[in-house]
Amino acid sequence: MPCRTIAVANQKGGTGKTATTLSLGMALARSGQRVLLVDTDPQGDLTKSLGWHAPDALETTLANHLNAMIEGVILDPREGILSHDEGIDLMPANIELAGMEMPILMAMSREQLVNMWMSPLKADYDFILFDCAPTLGIIPINAFVASDSVLVPVSAEYLPASAMAGLLKTVGRVRRQINPSLEVEGILVTLSDSRNNLAHEVEETIRRQYSSAYRVFDTVIPRAVSAAEAPAAGMSVFSYDGAGKVARAFERLAEEVLDRG
Template identity: 55%
Template structure:
């Protein structure tokens, strides 16, 4: 592993968001995060989905047994109670840290409705914890509710994973409107890093057409990463294995697609 460089004053915070499920947000969060760790960065992954898929993917199957999750910390913020930046953080053997989630985060969605400065609850935590990391990745839930708004309020930028199996124009438009609204009203510095095509089956005309249509429709206003994440059975298997594609099958096409962060491609 390369020599670890000194910590920055504050790490970069990236949200991975798409209100449609099944677009590869969690898989991208895991492999991008561990890929950055392999490059020598200190990385924190935050699970911002009540389903806890990111937590499961990293090997913590029994989420309900976790004493501290992101919901615990957000509840403390709402109640104006003190919290520790390392409280509840789990350490994965491949060099990333995880702030886990479970079903308790669903109740937090309702709690935020009546909370003071409700859009900034997660940001209060992230602003403190990011001082200890080079990069913080937030795996958003497949909706545009209050938890996702909190993630966008806390982030410096957004990566949008888009499944290449269908024409996602309508969903993309809705997501971009939400990001634009967050930028105008809550987080003026929020940027879109780009769109990452996932689950790409290069053998089909549909995947090629979808990629081309995306580039034609959004290429003038959004970066469409040249890197495309291919569809592969092994990429799906890593969720059950609790490890990244590098540890599971480092020679696969998926592993070769992820080694550098998409922003460097």
């Protein structure tokens, strides 16, 4: 099976991007897929959520690879990849990535740097998932260029506003100008509290507005205290609360993603 690369993105903050990257990646790994997660957020939330609580102390992160691409320095693309004991790999990120923004913008192939680093790794994995920061800057655009598709988590706690339109426009621009095969993997409703009327309203609005043009996943990710606690323990929801509703939901999401493949 060829490697599938998916960017998890929404420029609105706190929509469950990092949680989705981590838990979808774990669910895919549990079904036998070889998975690499790539933290592309200078906050390093994905890195921290997997138990590397001091990302700034890590020697090699995504920033070093992008710098090596710009400078033409030879660096093994696997250098710095961390193995989590639940069976997935991680290319971490830290605050150094924030300092790379300007050098990336000045680089000759400024939209291609992540793709250039990642391409040789596609032979080693079935899935590569990128956790994007809540921006539409040059680093998420690099992730879109490297990806087959973009998966968009949307919080059930807010009616989707202009953020979605901006994101879908950017995806369209990348498709037209750089990566013609880029697709929208799907829109995923997250952080849903079934006792809350707004959550139902948001889900209905999203299905009504988007399902004719995009896949809206049948799976909705529920809000649960255990899912909010797991990252501090450096564990996935599968280890932290394997019988819980969030773990079940990510298993169903992984099935939907695999069905598409």
